[in-house]
Each structure stands twice: as C-alpha cells, then as structure tokens.
Amino acid sequence: MDEIQGERIRALNSRGLQRGEYVLYWMQSSVRTEYNHALEYSVERANALDLPLLVFFGVTDKYPNANLRHYRFLLEGLEEAKGSLEDRGIRMIVQHVSPEMGAIALSGGSAMTVVDVGYTRELKAWRRKVAERIGCPLIGVESNVVVPVEAASIKEEYSAATIRPKIAKKLPLYLVPLRERELQNQSVDFDARASDFSNLGEVLGKLEIDRSVGRAEMFQGGTSSAMKRLDEFIDGRLDDYAEFKNDPTKDVVSNLSPYLHFGHISPLHVALEVDGVDSPGKESFLEELIVRRELAINFVNYNKDYDSFECLPEWCRKTLGEHASDPREYTYSLAEFERAETHDPYWNAAQAEMVMTGKMHGYMRMYWGKKILEWSRGPEEAYRIAVRLNDKYELDGRDPNGYAGVAWCFGKHDRPWKERPVFGKIRYMNDRGLRRKFDADLYVKKVGDL
DNA sequence: ATCGGCTCGCGCAA
DNA sequence: TGCGCGAAGCCGAT
Numbered sequence: 001m002d003e004i005q006g007e008r009i010r011a012l013n014s015r016g017l018q019r020g021e022y023v024l025y026w027m028q029s030s031v032r033t034e035y036n037h038a039l040e041y042s043v044e045r046a047n048a049l050d051l052p053l054l055v056f057f058g059v060t061d062k063y064p065n066a067n068l069r070h071y072r073f074l075l076e077g078l079e080e081a082k083g084s085l086e087d088r089g090i091r092m093i094v095q096h097v098s099p100e101m102g103a104i105a106l107s108g109g110s111a112m113t114v115v116d117v118g119y120t121r122e123l124k125a126w127r128r129k130v131a132e133r134i135g136c137p138l139i140g141v142e143s144n145v146v147v148p149v150e151a152a153s154i155k156e157e158y159s160a161a162t163i164r165p166k167i168a169k170k171l172p173l174y175l176v177p178l179r180e181r182e183l184q185n186q187s188v189d190f191d192a193r194a195s196d197f198s199n200l201g202e203v204l205g206k207l208e209i210d211r212s213v214g215r216a217e218m219f220q221g222g223t224s225s226a227m228k229r230l231d232e233f234i235d236g237r238l239d240d241y242a243e244f245k246n247d248p249t250k251d252v253v254s255n256l257s258p259y260l261h262f263g264h265i266s267p268l269h270v271a272l273e274v275d276g277v278d279s280p281g282k283e284s285f286l287e288e289l290i291v292r293r294e295l296a297i298n299f300v301n302y303n304k305d306y307d308s309f310e311c312l313p314e315w316c317r318k319t320l321g322e323h324a325s326d327p328r329e330y331t332y333s334l335a336e337f338e339r340a341e342t343h344d345p346y347w348n349a350a351q352a353e354m355v356m357t358g359k360m361h362g363y364m365r366m367y368w369g370k371k372i373l374e375w376s377r378g379p380e381e382a383y384r385i386a387v388r389l390n391d392k393y394e395l396d397g398r399d400p401n402g403y404a405g406v407a408w409c410f411g412k413h414d415r416p417w418k419e420r421p422v423f424g425k426i427r428y429m430n431d432r433g434l435r436r437k438f439d440a441d442l443y444v445k446k447v448g449d450l
Numbered sequence: 451a452t453c454g455g456c457t458c459g460c461g462c463a464a
Numbered sequence: 465t466g467c468g469c470g471a472a473g474c475c476g477a478t
Contacts, residue, residue: 158459158460158461159459159460159470159471160470160471161460161461161469161470161471162460162461162470245472246472287471292471313459315457315459362472363472366471366472408472413471414471415458415469415470416456416457416458416459417456417457417473417474418455418456418457418473418475419456419457420474425457425458427471427472427473427474428474429472429473429474430473430474432474433472433473433474437472
C-alpha cells in the first residue's frame, strides 16, 4: 500500500518532466525529516528517476510581521532539519533569498520540483509564481494536515459541527503512519552558494529584521525539542487535559503549537502518538489537534479575507456594525494594548504572558480577543489590533489557528447570543467567568513571576 | 448550585 | 419545509 495518499499530491502546473540533474524539494512549511510526505514523495520520485535529491529552503527577511523571535525559532528548526537530512544522505541548501526566487533558480536544473503546502496568502502566491515561471513540473504535497484540506471539504465550513463529521469520515484513510524511504542516488554534485549554517547567530545577524521582539526563552525550535515536549505531554499531562485544558494556572496543555506552526513536527505524527495511548484526555486533545486546527485551515484556505473584519459572516458584521457607535466604558489604542496598560489585571497578564513567553494560554486568548473588541474604538479597529498583536508576539502567529482564533472572538464559527451593547449578538465574556472557572488571581501572579 | 432563554443558519429528515 | 442543534457564555430566576 502506498502511504502517501493521492489526495495529498497535486500538480500545480502542467509542465512535463525535464532532463534535470536532480529532483528539487522546495521545503517551506514542513521543516522536518520525520513524517514529511513531501520529502518522502520527493525521495520516491528521485529513486524512480535514478536522480539525487536536493532540498532547498529560502530564508527571506521580508516575511510580513516576522521578527527576531520568529526567525530564531525558524533557524533552530532549519539547522536541525539540515543535519537530519544529511544523516539520510540528502543534501540541503539554505540560502538567504526570497523563497520563490530561489526555487525558480534551482528549478532550472531539476527534473521536477516538489513543494510542501501551506495555506496563507504569501505561501500561495509564492507557489503560483514558481508554478508559472519554471520549466519543469511543480508538485504540491500536503503534509501539515491529517486530512488534506480539499478531501475534508470543498468549501468554507460554517462551524466545527459541519466539518467534524466530514473529517471523521475520512480519518481512517489518513490517520496512518508514514514510512521513511531510502534515497538511492546520493551523489548530488551541486556547488551551491549556500549560506553557512554552522553559525546560527551569524546568520541571524545578517538578516534585516525587526529585532525589537526578543527570543522566546522557553521555546527552542526543532523537531527534537518538539518530540521531547510531545513525550512529556503524553506521559505527564494528557490524562488531565480534558478536565483542565481551560485552566491557565495548570500546566496541562501540549505547548506544541509553535512547532506545528513552523512545521517542526507533523500533526499526523502527534495524532498517531496520542491515539496510541489509553487516556481520558485523548479524545479532547485530538478534537483540538485535528477538528479545530483543520477547521482553521479550511477557513484560511477558502476565505481570502481571513485576517480582516471582512471575513466574518453577514450576521456578525451586521450586528457589530449596528453597535459600532455604542459608548465604550474604556477605549485603548494599539500602543496601550501592546504595553498591557488596561485597567484589567487579567487582560494585562494575558498580554504580558504573550509578549514575554511567545505563547498565551489558549483559554486566555478568547478573553483577550473579546476584550479588545469591547475596548477599541470600533470593531474594525479592534480586529486589526488583535491580528497585529497576535502576529507579532505569538510564536504560533501568522498561522491559520491564530486567524481563526481572532475571528472566533468576533463571532466566526460561533452562534449568536443575547444582544448587548458593543458586542451586539456576538458572544460576550467577562472577568467573572474567569474567576468562576479558575483562580484568576493565581494566573496574574504566575505571569508576574516570569 | 442549577436551569432556561437568548438567536442565526446549516443540514438532515420528511 | 420543519426542526434540532451548535467551542470555550451570560444573566436572572429559582
């Protein structure tokens, strides 16, 4: 049985195979050697053509909203991926170049080019450009979802309830292990002007990036860190996950989202590991990892306005519009929010947690977004502020999960509730809810101790 | 502490 | 066409 399901693979142009020196794998979204369908597919094709494989990653310093925090994490993962590819006899080059331009240049020597698939507009635009410009086939492979996006649904889904049965139906087909293929021809003879990755600090120093957001000390990028976290999560915290996942004073969440965002770990690999144990938290975690995460990806894939107010369903925009001029008890600017200068110690703690650690607890993300809606001058401005702060400070920012998370705070994937000022029919949350569910003051103290 | 109402639209049953 | 039901809730009534 071929474990790389056909629905994961798509030709992105209609060029024929070329007489090339190698097969090129343009790595972009799946920076790992384990459980990487694009890599294994590339190895299969290289073996079938009796060609060596060349893996390429382009590091651009122009990626929107990315800063030192994100680049450091990215590069830590890249360094590890490069090493583990070499252990498999696969040559990887990393260049300081705009990824699509680097892929176009290297495709000049390739028989065919393979790329792993991401869903945000920057990644789609790069793929489109490469597909048009190169003379050989460009093949996209989906490895960062359990169920390929269009296999799950061919349209934007309305809610978790509508996508859940569709994913459940397809799951047996895709929740299966991926075998590692051995590359036959390891004689790649390519004199690349590749960046030297022996010194990560030096590479970071060369990039012209925003350095105002510092390293997230708690998170070290790379597959081995991700796997270590996964093991610790399954052994120590999964049992309590269902009961305490919404309690930010407890340490029960997996903290894998930065690794999933940068492709340092495969969601399929995580799902299989968790599925293989007997734990009361299993079902709840798989719901988050697969149904919620892939609902978010469905949203970004099918809704071109995924990072702005315009993405919201009609009833949300209408009700928020009707309350746009309601008096606000408090209003803050982007800068005030950013500096955590609101009157609310819980909100400030959540913001501080994100700025300091690079990852806000999932439950607080809801409260955080709801309050930005409540305390901004209007819903469109609130939307921009929430997306901006999320993208800038979260290690898992600039990701479908983040965009869907912000959208949910404004009513997306949710239902209407009793109408009230400012929110209209959008679900409301307040600080009493936090105190009802957990020791909110302990959370403030915990963040203060960081 | 617990319960019902709030309110829209999807999708299935009929 | 009717009807059940839905990511994380709130609020007032009992």
